[in-house]
Amino acid sequence: MTDIAEPRLAGAWQDADWTKRRLRRRYRAERRFKAYGLVAVFVALGFLALLIGSVIVEGYPAFVRTSVALEVDFDPKVLGVGEAPTAEELQRADYGKLLREAVFAAFPEVTSRKERRKLLKLVSTAARFELRELLVDDPSIVGTTRRVWLTASSDVDMLNKGSAPRDVPEDERRLDDQQLGWIDTLHAAGFVETGFNGAFFTNADSREPEIAGIGGAIAGSFYMLLVTLVLTFPIGVTAAIYLEEFAPKNRVTDMIEVNINNLAAVPSIVFGLLGLAVFINLFHLPRSAPIVGGLTLTLMTLPTIIIAARSALKAVPPSIREGAYGVGASPIQMVFHHVLPLATPGILTGTIIGMARALGETAPLLMIGMVAFIVDIPGSPFDPATALPVQIFLWADSPERGFVEKVSAAILVLLAFLIAMNAVAIYLRRRFEVRF
Amino acid sequence: MAAEHTVKAYDEELDRMNNAILEMGGIVEQQLAASIAALVRRDDELASRVITEDRRVDALEAEIDHLAVRILALRQPVAVDLRVITASLKVASDLERMGDYAANVAKRSIAIQEIDPIRLTHAISRMAGVAQGMIKDVLDSFRDRDVDRAMAVWRRDEDVDESYNSLFRELLTYMMEDPRRITPCAHLLFIAKNIERIGDHATNIAETVSYVVTGTPVEEERPKGDVTSFHQADGETEAPAS
Amino acid sequence: MTEDSDAMVSLTMEDDAAPAAAGSAADTDAAPRMRMRARDVNVFYADKQALFDVDIDLALNKVTALIGPSGCGKSTFLRCLNRMNDIIDICRVTGSITLDDRDIYGRDIDVVQLRARVGMVFQKPNPFPKSIYENVAYGPRIHGLARKGRELDEVVEQSLRRAGLFDEVSDRLQQPGTSLSGGQQQRLCIARAIAISPEVILMDEPCSALDPIATAKVEELIDELRQHYTIAIVTHNMQQAARVSQFTAFFHLGELVEFEATEQIFTNPHDQRTQDYITGRFG
Numbered sequence: 014m015t016d017i018a019e020p021r022l023a024g025a026w027q028d029a030d031w032t033k034r035r036l037r038r039r040y041r042a043e044r045r046f047k048a049y050g051l052v053a054v055f056v057a058l059g060f061l062a063l064l065i066g067s068v069i070v071e072g073y074p075a076f077v078r079t080s081v082a083l084e085v086d087f088d089p090k091v092l093g094v095g096e097a098p099t100a101e102e103l104q105r106a107d108y109g110k111l112l113r114e115a116v117f118a119a120f121p122e123v124t125s126r127k128e129r130r131k132l133l134k135l136v137s138t139a140a141r142f143e144l145r146e147l148l149v150d151d152p153s154i155v156g157t158t159r160r161v162w163l164t165a166s167s168d169v170d171m172l173n174k175g176s177a178p179r180d181v182p183e184d185e186r187r188l189d190d191q192q193l194g195w196i197d198t199l200h201a202a203g204f205v206e207t208g209f210n211g212a213f214f215t216n217a218d219s220r221e222p223e224i225a226g227i228g229g230a231i232a233g234s235f236y237m238l239l240v241t242l243v244l245t246f247p248i249g250v251t252a253a254i255y256l257e258e259f260a261p262k263n264r265v266t267d268m269i270e271v272n273i274n275n276l277a278a279v280p281s282i283v284f285g286l287l288g289l290a291v292f293i294n295l296f297h298l299p300r301s302a303p304i305v306g307g308l309t310l311t312l313m314t315l316p317t318i319i320i321a322a323r324s325a326l327k328a329v330p331p332s333i334r335e336g337a338y339g340v341g342a343s344p345i346q347m348v349f350h351h352v353l354p355l356a357t358p359g360i361l362t363g364t365i366i367g368m369a370r371a372l373g374e375t376a377p378l379l380m381i382g383m384v385a386f387i388v389d390i391p392g393s394p395f396d397p398a399t400a401l402p403v404q405i406f407l408w409a410d411s412p413e414r415g416f417v418e419k420v421s422a423a424i425l426v427l428l429a430f431l432i433a434m435n436a437v438a439i440y441l442r443r444r445f446e447v448r449f
Numbered sequence: 450m451a452a453e454h455t456v457k458a459y460d461e462e463l464d465r466m467n468n469a470i471l472e473m474g475g476i477v478e479q480q481l482a483a484s485i486a487a488l489v490r491r492d493d494e495l496a497s498r499v500i501t502e503d504r505r506v507d508a509l510e511a512e513i514d515h516l517a518v519r520i521l522a523l524r525q526p527v528a529v530d531l532r533v534i535t536a537s538l539k540v541a542s543d544l545e546r547m548g549d550y551a552a553n554v555a556k557r558s559i560a561i562q563e564i565d566p567i568r569l570t571h572a573i574s575r576m577a578g579v580a581q582g583m584i585k586d587v588l589d590s591f592r593d594r595d596v597d598r599a600m601a602v603w604r605r606d607e608d609v610d611e612s613y614n615s616l617f618r619e620l621l622t623y624m625m626e627d628p629r630r631i632t633p634c635a636h637l638l639f640i641a642k643n644i645e646r647i648g649d650h651a652t653n654i655a656e657t658v659s660y661v662v663t664g665t666p667v668e669e670e671r672p673k674g675d676v677t678s679f680h681q682a683d684g685e686t687e688a689p690a691s
Numbered sequence: 692m693t694e695d696s697d698a699m700v701s702l703t704m705e706d707d708a709a710p711a712a713a714g715s716a717a718d719t720d721a722a723p724r725m726r727m728r729a730r731d732v733n734v735f736y737a738d739k740q741a742l743f744d745v746d747i748d749l750a751l752n753k754v755t756a757l758i759g760p761s762g763c764g765k766s767t768f769l770r771c772l773n774r775m776n777d778i779i780d781i782c783r784v785t786g787s788i789t790l791d792d793r794d795i796y797g798r799d800i801d802v803v804q805l806r807a808r809v810g811m812v813f814q815k816p817n818p819f820p821k822s823i824y825e826n827v828a829y830g831p832r833i834h835g836l837a838r839k840g841r842e843l844d845e846v847v848e849q850s851l852r853r854a855g856l857f858d859e860v861s862d863r864l865q866q867p868g869t870s871l872s873g874g875q876q877q878r879l880c881i882a883r884a885i886a887i888s889p890e891v892i893l894m895d896e897p898c899s900a901l902d903p904i905a906t907a908k909v910e911e912l913i914d915e916l917r918q919h920y921t922i923a924i925v926t927h928n929m930q931q932a933a934r935v936s937q938f939t940a941f942f943h944l945g946e947l948v949e950f951e952a953t954e955q956i957f958t959n960p961h962d963q964r965t966q967d968y969i970t971g972r973f974g
Contacts, residue, residue, distance in 0.1 A: 261780060262780050330817075332813060332815055332817035333817060333819065333820075334778075335775065335778075335811070335813055335817065336813065336817040336818070336819060336880070336883075337819070338775065338778065338806060338811075339773075339775070339806060339810060339811035339812070339813065339884065340806070340807070340810065340829060340830035340833075340883055340884065340886075340887055341803050341804065341805075341806040341807035341810075341830065341833070341834060341887060342803070342829075342833055343803045346833055350829070350833075351819060355820060453972060454970070454971050454972050455971050455972065455973060456971060459971065524971075525930055526970065527929065527933065527957045527958070527969050527970060528956075528957060528958060528959065528960050528965075528966050528969050528970050529959075529966055529970060530970045531957075531958065532958065532959070663959075664958060664959025665959065
């Protein structure tokens with residue numbers, strides 16, 4: 014290192030050997046750091062791919078379902094109705110018997126009670142409701158015989174989709190060899206079919222995995238988000254505008270600001286407790302209702318939206334404000350004519366991201382009873398309902414094998430919604446953002 | 450010129466111009482002295498040296514012009530700097546004229562070589578001494594930005610003018626006495642006039658110095674000593690000075 | 692309603708009267724009429740005093756330049772003249788500033804109306820991110836100076852013409868103002884300011900972000916505008932102050948050091964600090 018001083022004096026240290034060595038070391042360090050970064054990114058991407066991949070692989074089968082065709086003789090005597098039944102009669106008719114007769118008719122050689130019971134297990138218990146629907150829709154088919162596609166039982170469904178293995182000892186299977194034989198017979202006759210599971214999106218929850226759907230949860234989440242949006246957007250934006258543009262800067266507003274920031278970091282379960290205490294215990298709003306969920310999520314989302322809206326307002330350059338003041342605009346004109354339009358993309362983005370967070374929220378909903386098992390699709394924010402993430406939680410808790418795929422499928426739907434919302438946010442930002 | 454400019458090169462350029470003017474002034478002062486010496490001592494060689502020296506004065510004036518234009522273009526001077534630059538241009542042009550007059554004196558001193566020396570040259574020499582002092586003082590005042598000194602020079606021009614008046618009358622008398630003396634006396638008259646003009650230019654410089662320092666032109670009326678222009682052609686007594 | 696119609700009258704009246712006023716007032720230097728007077732103006736930012744006893748008069752149809760080193764208070768003073776400092780919470784102004792002999796900090800003065808009378812052009816061109824037309828039409832619209840489409844069109848065109856911009860943008864009035872070049876944007880901002888027929892126009896370093904050609908155009912515009920308005924301009928560029936202004940005020944450390952005719956300041960300033968500043972001998 015004795016050669017340091019000399020080249021420096023000569024002003025030619027840039028060409029010295031030690032300089033080049035140093036330079037090479039610096040470049041090596043840079044390359045190393047880039048490599049670490051790339052590894053980190055790929056590890057993260059790998060985990061993400063693993064997660065999404067496993068969810069897709071597990072959840073994909075839930076979007077198809079197995080149906081079994083039966084020749085159903087809509088005999089009024091079996092149904093216990095007259096030749097020309099009234100709508101009321103049809104509602105109360107004995108569809109269980111109709112289904113049983115149809116199943117037995119498909120396998121006339123099976124006669125023992127025990128075997129017949131096993132035979133019934135091939136078709137979903139919910140198939141009788143499908144039959145009822147068919148008749149209620151079209152009473153004229155009473156007295157005729159038709160081939161009707163009915164939902165197969167979850168066990169058959171699993172087997173058919175390959176989710177349940179065939180080649181294990183009989184006592185480890187849900188279906189015994191005899192049942193497998195019947196299924197194969199049906200298969201051979203073309204009476205077993207797999208198709209798109211539309212019911213998954215339209216049905217509400219059910220104890221039977223084969224007919225359980227997320228329709229109820231989607232409706233619940235929708236009403237909840239509607240309530241949240243209607244409340245948070247105006248309240249949040251107004252609060253943000255006031256705090257950012259009009260509020261005097263003093264200790265009180267500083268306190269408010271600090272507290273808003275703190276609220277945004279409060280665990281969501283705390284908001285659930287608050288919702289339970291205030292909306293249900295104090296205001297006696299209905300339990301398990303999206304209105305309460307929406308109110309609770311409003312409390313949770315408000316700070317986020319206020320912060321997002323404030324930063325969007327802050328991002329509008331002061332020169333615009335000065336320009337507006339300069340031509341004699343009043344503060345309110347300045348805000349509504351100039352600042353707010355420029356801040357809108359940012360505010361909308363913040364709102365959508367807040368909504369997305371609310372959509373994915375589970376904990377506070379557990380506290381206010383939206384974790385209940387509800388088989389009806391809610392028609393208004395006041396009906397008992399559940400939400401998508403809660404539905405996932407509920408199904409993940411269920412012991413039936415058929416719910417495993419439902420969990421993943423529901424997660425996929427939830428993810429799709431979240432991605433769609435974020436995409437809209439990005440689109441809005443790109444489309445309407447004004448650069449200065 | 451209290452503080453320095455933030456841009457050092459600006460100061461350097463102003464200094465260069467200042468020095469060029471002082472150098473030019475020094476040469477002019479010497480030239481006047483040399484031309485008078487040549488006249489008194491009938492020194493042809495010295496006289497011709499004065500004439501050739503005039504080229505240096507012209508060269509310096511050109512350099513000052515160039516520097517001034519350069520500073521005007523590159524530095525956009527204002528206030529005192531602007532006044533210094535316009536003043537420098539004017540002073541340089543005044544000095545150049547003075548140099549020309551000195552050279553003219555030298556030329557005429559050669560022309561009157563053939564003729565007998567007249568004691569009048571001593572009167573001229575005295576007058577030139579005053580003018581020379583004015584040049585020196587006015588250059589000092591320019592260097593030091595000294596208004597009082599400049600104004601003293603400005604007032605002293607009256608002396609030169611008065612010397613010129615008496616010389617004028619004396620020379621007229623000589624010429625009337627002996628027509629053969631007309632040629633040398635005419636030359637001497639011109640020499641005296643040249644020296645008187647040098648004094649006038651010195652007062653111009655004094656006024657310029659005053660403008661540089663105060664920023665306002667000299668308001669006062671300058672005492673006029675040169676009354677020869679009021680003389681009638683027949684050489685009657687002086688007209689009343691108004 | 693009445694207020695609106697009054698404003699309309701003054702807008703049109705002013706146009707008729709302007710050429711006559713310009714001819715007489717702009718060319719005679721003798722005793723110009725004062726439009727704004729500032730007396731003993733002190734400005735405080737919280738506890739820090741930014742301006743000390745400033746007295747300045749803005750003469751009608753004259754350009755007054757405010758020069759001085761950064762942080763000397765010249766922009767602060769300019770912003771006092773249309774109460775732009777009101778936006779800053781911690782800013783406090785004492786002393787009196789009058790516009791046509793009415794105290795602009797008085798109780799009877801509405802700050803919004805004041806800013807309509809004392810317009811402002813800023814350092815960085817800041818057109819609204821709207822169309823060129825909307826930029827100019829905004830002021831007249833919010834003040835109710837012009838309602839109907841054609842009336843507004845006329846005001847916009849006239850303002851753009853006065854700002855020397857109309858010929859350059861007449862075929863693209865609906866394009867965003869931000870699509871113009873920097874110099875055009877600044878002239879658009881000037882058009883926006885004059886669209887509401889102010890009495891005084893304040894300019895805060897209007898050319899600092901512009902290239903020399905655009906600067907020259909704005910300077911030429913300023914010289915034309917002074918025939919109709921009273922103008923105060925803050926500038927860092929002393930040559931610019933010399934070129935466009937008739938009066939120059941030199942600020943230093945919050946004090947008004949010298950306020951004189953521009954010619955006087957740039958040939959023979961009285962104060963040594965002024966001299967040092969304008970000749971580049973500072974600090």
